[in-house]
Amino acid sequence: MNESNIDPKLLKPYDPKETEDRIYKMWEESGFFNPDVCIEKGMTDKDAETFSMVLPPPNVTGTLHLGHAATLTIEDIMTRFARMKGYKTLWLPGTDHAAIATQSKVEKILEKEEGKRKGDLGREEFLKRVNQFAQESHDTIINQSKKMGASLDWSREAFTLDEKRNLAVRTAFKKMYDDGLIYRGHRIVNWDPKGQTVISDDEIVYEERKAKLYTFKYSNDFPIYISTTRPETKVGDTAVAVHPNDERYKKYIGKTYEIKDFCGVSLNIKIVADESVEKEFGTGALGVTPAHSQIDADIATRHKLDTKQVINEFAKMTVGDERILNKKTIEAREVIVNFLRENNLLEKEEEVTQNISTAERTGGIIEPLPKLQWFIDVNKPIKERDNKSLKELMLEAVRSKEVNIIPNRFEKVYYNWIENLRDWCISRQIWYGHRIPVWYKGEEIYCGVETPNGNGWEQDSDTLDTWFSSGLWTFSTLGWPDLNASDFKTYHPTNMLETGYDILFFWIARMILMSTYLLGEVPFKNVYLHGIVRDAQGRKMSKSLGNSLDPLELTAKYGADAVRMSLIIGTGPGNDSKMSEDKIRAYKNYANKLWNITRFVLSNTENIKNENFNNYVDVDKKLIDEIDKLIIEITKEMDEYKFYLVGEKIYQYTWARFADIILEESKNIFENGAEKEILSRKHFLLYTLEKILKILHPFMPFVTEELWGMFLKENKKLLMIEKWPVSPDTSQGEPV
């Protein structure tokens, strides 16, 4: 067989290592990741429909993991598909400063490598270090994203903490402040003693632990037993609450008891009746600690009780004598339990399991404390938005189907979250982040986009929750607050937001909040949620378990195309998936199979020009009909985001049908067939291989682009901007 015109590379097995970086560079240099270039060079019609999507910005806390790789793959498939359909296609990259996560990471490194704390450096010097770390992480992340083949428009790259995004943040804050949606309030907040900052309700992670439930009374002449798992907080009690209908305690309601010595602290306990108390729980009586429990604070407000703070920001006691003063809460607990035992006040102790609140990023045990913080009011009616509250705006966006969530079972989860939503605490006592745009001078307070004029103004030292800036992401990246920015006008609302279901509340909900409030429109029309990538045993991948697979290692070993396929196939939206190297290996073999299929087809069709050919014999007509039908089916499934099905189907077709059956038959035809049959078959092979490469391109962009380059020498266009194939009898797209 004469293979003289075949690219010599084809004679060896497919080598992703030699191929991928070269191909990516070619794509980048073509400029076609940027929709403006596609229009300029006539590849995309300037009036074409748009497809826009932002990449969920990875945290600049280190390196990418397989979850990121899955995100990049799914979104790249969407993007490449849209681009091939001729849409004005923008996939916009960026990174997230991830305030607490990044700061605590740098703090750890500083401690480990230099034995220093951030206070030793001071705010300015510490921030320098964080920025340096963030820059390094950023570079790693960008490099990794390119290795995955992501066709992101790097010319539009953004950072959640850069100048433009800071302007967006200040603008948004100022408007919310003026509308009375942002307020400063003294409330019980979630204090993280480890991270030394307040966190929002959503940043709490509950951990189930064994605890002791102690039943006791404050003193021998106190009439009621109460139960608690935290005896040390009881020095801050100012009341005991009972249910108003509880016959056992009715006679005590309204009375006040003075306890002179409760482990060195004097208490003044009023008995109050409150509907929120459950008669069946414990003794049916609840010791009220207004400073260290949200629920108790609510009861205290209803009954105008005193609030007495007894624990500080370091989780140490601030009252009592040497037995407990300045002791850690856990130590003080022992002391007080002993005190109860010694004074015969302890009736019983029982083992219970309880959920304890920990901080998502630092793991610190949350200490509820009363503090002055900034909040976003989610219930206040907004004039400009038909007197709807933020909660209502968020609900409406999804209820009305303006935002379509895939899979739609997450709508219920979303509604449930909103129903339980309380005001969002947005201030953080950390240094890395957007500084709150509020200044103080004596009693005066100023909130503005720009620094106030005049001397003596001091800016609030707190920074904003990282999700505040992330919430603006779909439009802060497109030029907002400049409403005339052409990107903003062209690409917002975005078409798709693809991310893991684990940040539905953190991010999706906050984007809907910000966008519906600030712009009066939804941030995106579709949300596609993917699951968590787990290891072969189904465990979450984590550094501590040492079971995380490094995407870079995997792509180096098997090729990015193989990694991409293995992340897509067998994974429906919203479902967790399991990853194993076996699976990746299978798709590495597939890339090579495709390589050899192309070699066979090209070496058998050397003098054939793939022009319009109409002399197909009946057998081949049927085969063409088959592949055309498959393409129609596949296109429909692509439009429905069923990539896992398409990937599997095209895999099955190329291997089990095209290679195993059709190519084998072709050998016979080429040897024994009539000239007409041979000619027909040769054209069919070219016709079909071309379609296969196109359909497979969003999934396996590298190997398909490489083969495309060898496929038709006279064809100078890159596969990435070829038109998606549709069968000749449909009206859309380019007839073949």
Add this chain to the structure above:
RNA sequence: GCGCGGUUAGCUCAGUUGGUAGAGCAUUCCCUUGACGUGGGAAGGGUCAUAGGUUCGAAUCCUAUAUCGCGCACCA
């Protein structure tokens, strides 16, 4: 407590509007001057968690149960 998801071949999972089950890996046997051994051909292996129901027909729809996992709430 409220809600959601899973349960299909040894393992990991597909199965689109209901039409008597599929893939990858693993296992067994055969094939080597073949486009490809990163391959080809063949085989074994499933009462689709259980019990009812709807239907001519159910892995698929409905009800209940079991079991595993997840989210939210509670957590004195």
